[in-house]
Amino acid sequence: MLLEPSFYQQDPLTIARALLGKRLVSRMERKRTSGIIVETEAYLFDDDSACHAVRGKTKSNLAMWGPFGRAYVYPIHAKFCFNVVTGQSGHASAVLIRSLQPDSGLKQMEIRRGTTDRSKLTTGPGRLCQAMAIDRTVDHCDLSLKRKIWIESADLINVEDVMVTPRIGVTSAEDLMLRFVVANNPFVSGPKKWRCNV
DNA sequence: CCACGGATGCGCT
């Protein structure tokens, strides 16, 4: 079932945790693909130097400042990252979707990714965007319209499986514990100690 | 106009 728009009005930490086990669906190029969210990161409006909003409003981060429940897509290193805009308007917070467990449309994902290696299909923020054909045209997209991209409830994980770690790749605020993963799930990215609770 | 670096990923060791 499609998530209520009000879901996205909560704070980014709550949402980053709650999104684990839910289903991200994209309909791009007339093809439907979906995956179960297994890794997220929260980016806060206050006291978070790694958040894109720290430099204020720019043309590229504008979606973050807009209404909650929209997509914020930005390019990095010739790839894209997909975020969900959270919290109140004007508060510029977001949750980055970092990894999915492939769910449907695997064949289409393999074509777009150029590999049949399941572990490299939707593990990592840039890879999942390529697998789902998420690009800059998805920026600002309203997730409640079921147009290009949306999220459905599908609580397939246990809350006790959630593991919290520092975020990956950030060059500031490295100490903040704002990354949420489904522990021991093979489709989570990053170092082993931040994937498995053994 | 140009230099720089980043919420990355790939390939090779």
Add this chain to the structure above:
DNA sequence: GCGCATCCGTGGA
């Protein structure tokens, strides 16, 4: 595990 390709947005000249 590490080096580097790649490219766009940003900010300073």
